[in-house]
Amino acid sequence: MKLLRIKAIAKKELIQIRRDPLSLAMAFLMPVLLLFIYGYAITFDIDKISTVVFDRDNSSLSREFVSQFHESRYFRVHSYVDSYRELDPYLDGGKAKVAIVIPEDFSKNILRGLNAQVEVLIDGSDSNTATIAQGYALVIAENFSQRTKGVRITPLIDSKNRVWYNNELKSRNFIIPGLISIIMAVIIALLISLTIAREWDRGTMEQLISTPVKTSELILGKLIPYFLIGFIDTIVTVLMSTVVFHVPLRGSVTLLLFLSSIFLFGGLCFGILISIAGRTQLVASQAALITSFLPAFLLSGFIFSISNMPKPLQIITYFIPARYFVTILKGIFLKGSNLKILFMEASLLTLFAVLVFIAANRKFKKRID
Amino acid sequence: MKSEGENDIAVRVTNLRRTFGDFVAVDDIDLAVQRGEIFGFLGPNGAGKSTTIRMLCGLLIPTGGAGTVGGFDINKESESIKQIIGYMSQKFSLYDDLTVEENINFFGGIYNVPREKKATQKEWVLGMAGLTEERKTLTRTLAKGFKQRLALGCAILHEPSIIFLDEPTSGVDPISRRNFWNLIGEMSAAGKTIFVTTHYMDEADYCDRLALIYRGKIIAEGTPTELRKKYMTRHVLEVAVDNVVEALDVLSRNGIDSAIFGSTLHVTVDDIITGKEHIERAIEKSDMTVKNIEHIVPSLEDVFVTLIEVS
Numbered sequence: 001m002k003l004l005r006i007k008a009i010a011k012k013e014l015i016q017i018r019r020d021p022l023s024l025a026m027a028f029l030m031p032v033l034l035l036f037i038y039g040y041a042i043t044f045d046i047d048k049i050s051t052v053v054f055d056r057d058n059s060s061l062s063r064e065f066v067s068q069f070h071e072s073r074y075f076r077v078h079s080y081v082d083s084y085r086e087l088d089p090y091l092d093g094g095k096a097k098v099a100i101v102i103p104e105d106f107s108k109n110i111l112r113g114l115n116a117q118v119e120v121l122i123d124g125s126d127s128n129t130a131t132i133a134q135g136y137a138l139v140i141a142e143n144f145s146q147r148t149k150g151v152r153i154t155p156l157i158d159s160k161n162r163v164w165y166n167n168e169l170k171s172r173n174f175i176i177p178g179l180i181s182i183i184m185a186v187i188i189a190l191l192i193s194l195t196i197a198r199e200w201d202r203g204t205m206e207q208l209i210s211t212p213v214k215t216s217e218l219i220l221g222k223l224i225p226y227f228l229i230g231f232i233d234t235i236v237t238v239l240m241s242t243v244v245f246h247v248p249l250r251g252s253v254t255l256l257l258f259l260s261s262i263f264l265f266g267g268l269c270f271g272i273l274i275s276i277a278g279r280t281q282l283v284a285s286q287a288a289l290i291t292s293f294l295p296a297f298l299l300s301g302f303i304f305s306i307s308n309m310p311k312p313l314q315i316i317t318y319f320i321p322a323r324y325f326v327t328i329l330k331g332i333f334l335k336g337s338n339l340k341i342l343f344m345e346a347s348l349l350t351l352f353a354v355l356v357f358i359a360a361n362r363k364f365k366k367r368i369d
Numbered sequence: 370m371k372s373e374g375e376n377d378i379a380v381r382v383t384n385l386r387r388t389f390g391d392f393v394a395v396d397d398i399d400l401a402v403q404r405g406e407i408f409g410f411l412g413p414n415g416a417g418k419s420t421t422i423r424m425l426c427g428l429l430i431p432t433g434g435a436g437t438v439g440g441f442d443i444n445k446e447s448e449s450i451k452q453i454i455g456y457m458s459q460k461f462s463l464y465d466d467l468t469v470e471e472n473i474n475f476f477g478g479i480y481n482v483p484r485e486k487k488a489t490q491k492e493w494v495l496g497m498a499g500l501t502e503e504r505k506t507l508t509r510t511l512a513k514g515f516k517q518r519l520a521l522g523c524a525i526l527h528e529p530s531i532i533f534l535d536e537p538t539s540g541v542d543p544i545s546r547r548n549f550w551n552l553i554g555e556m557s558a559a560g561k562t563i564f565v566t567t568h569y570m571d572e573a574d575y576c577d578r579l580a581l582i583y584r585g586k587i588i589a590e591g592t593p594t595e596l597r598k599k600y601m602t603r604h605v606l607e608v609a610v611d612n613v614v615e616a617l618d619v620l621s622r623n624g625i626d627s628a629i630f631g632s633t634l635h636v637t638v639d640d641i642i643t644g645k646e647h648i649e650r651a652i653e654k655s656d657m658t659v660k661n662i663e664h665i666v667p668s669l670e671d672v673f674v675t676l677i678e679v680s
Contacts, residue, residue, distance in 0.1 A: 212480070
């Protein structure tokens with residue numbers, strides 16, 4: 001392998017990227033934009049669910065019950081109605097996600113020590129919010145009934161929950177680190193998937209393969225500029241996460257950058273492999289998008305917990321490098337994990353990178369047919 | 370053991386064959402190119418010229434046959450061949466979005482031109498291509514003739530001993546074509562072997578030796594003079610008329626072989642005297658006048674037209 005050749009190819013690629021506004025935008029604008037959009041858009045935090053109340057009892061007890069909802073930060077009671085018919089426009093029109101209907105005999109039953117039933121109507125079209133709202137409503141109702149019974153049963157086990165690593169339970173804190181890995185996976189795959197295919201499309205490859213250049217020199221030379229771009233992108237997105245989104249970065253920055261480099265290298269080799277196999281720019285870029293974005297988004301554990309997936313899908317996730325990188329980033333950001341803890345993930349990422357690099361070298365033929 | 374003469378052979382192939390599915394692009398050809406000569410590989414488009422050149426440069430695997438380039442086996446040692454050859458593909462293959470100088474630097478790096486030689490080699494290419502002043506110009510904006518010369522320069526930066534040029538002058542204006550052939554002549558004088566393909570028959574006279582390929586087969590081989598003597602046993606008459614297209618029509622209706630050459634017709638005949646009479650009679654019968662008829666030395670184009678008609 002000759003360093004001079006690798007340098008010549010890397011330099012040429014850099015000049016070409018610099019002169020292509022589309023590549024530049026994709027390299028430096030897209031990660032920032034994606035992080036902003038997804039960082040603000042994806043959130044699983046539910047608070048202040050808009051709520052409407054139909055209080056048929058209208059007693060001091062019923063009003064106290066409603067105030068329990070209002071005082072929790074999860075519900076915001078903003079309207080009161082006087083009939084079932086008036087409820088409909090609220091739920092149908094999306095003006096309220098939850099409706100609480102208190103029957104006429106609510107306070108009477110409580111005072112008699114009977115079961116008092118309350119009707120809670122939830123807009124199920126957003127099932128995620130609905131499930132969470134249901135849970136909260138149940139807790140509030142239980143607390144209320146215990147209190148009104150006047151007896152407090154001392155529980156045998158007093159459980160007090162403490163949340164580790166993300167003690168504010170902000171969903172943004174675990175979404176953003178995962179998001180960085182998704183963005184990196186997609187951007188680098190898209191950028192580099194064009195490089196080999198473009199040379200075939202333009203006819204420059206025929207000249208290149210008539211020279212003594214070696215496949216490994218060609219691949220490494222093409223990798224270097226994109227690696228640099230990916231590295232800069234990593235620094236920018238990590239900075240944005242901490243400065244703009246206030247995600248705590250508890251672990252070592254050096255370790256984060258080191259492991260990111262391994263992920264980048266593997267992702268770039270994979271992109272090159274696609275570019276070699278795809279031959280035309282169109283096929284290569286489509287293939288890169290599908291094979292990087294979908295698995296990284298759906299199967300990396302970024303949003304959908306891997307342990308909840310059906311067994312066959314769980315097995316597939318082991319072959320997706322983003323899975324390990326999501327674990328690494330979440331670990332370093334939120335738990336301050338060190339290399340000892342992340343050793344398995346780091347090794348598998350390295351293994352993936354090496355295997356894909358070898359595959360790309362094998363797949364590339366210095367021939368036209 | 371190699372025989373004495375074998376050392377003077379730059380390229381040799383025997384029974385070289387390449388098929389694409391059912392299509393036979395190159396059909397069992399034999400070739401030998403001497404060191405230092407300009408070898409012209411002529412033929413119409415699609416005759417198998419590029420396929421042959423790509424097999425010689427190690428870019429295509431032959432379906433059958435054997436051969437050597439610079440002593441290296443084309444079937445087994447294609448990477449060694451790539452060390453000693455310069456190749457310029459038919460399609461312009463430099464980087465459009467790089468400047469003239471950046472392209473030269475790139476290929477200098479790829480060919481591992483030693484550092485101390487780099488600067489002089491670059492200036493040499495710039496001078497040869499006539500682009501010394503345009504070194505900072507984007508390659509995209511250059512005229513076709515300049516692009517071709519730059520491409521040639523980049524392909525021979527590493528001073529290869531054997532140079533393959535695939536249709537280097539296609540689509541280039543006549544003056545640039547002449548300049549280009551002058552460059553080829555200079556390289557040959559410097560001892561390089563040049564294997565060049567073209568479909569311009571008038572360029573054949575620039576070559577030391579020629580092979581004519583047609584539908585994958587070599588149908589003639591030799592020096593330009595040899596070819597003229599060997600294959601042109603008939604005579605060529607240059608006929609000047611007012612309307613060449615109409616006259617061509619008239620002659621072919623009378624069973625006389627002719628072809629348009631610029632503003633005249635070239636007619637091949639077995640006998641000069643009777644031939645002349647035939648032509649004059651046929652044309653004047655159609656109310657046209659023959660301005661002049663002259664017996665000329667056949668051009669190589671005449672030779673090839675005849676050869677292709679025969680095969």
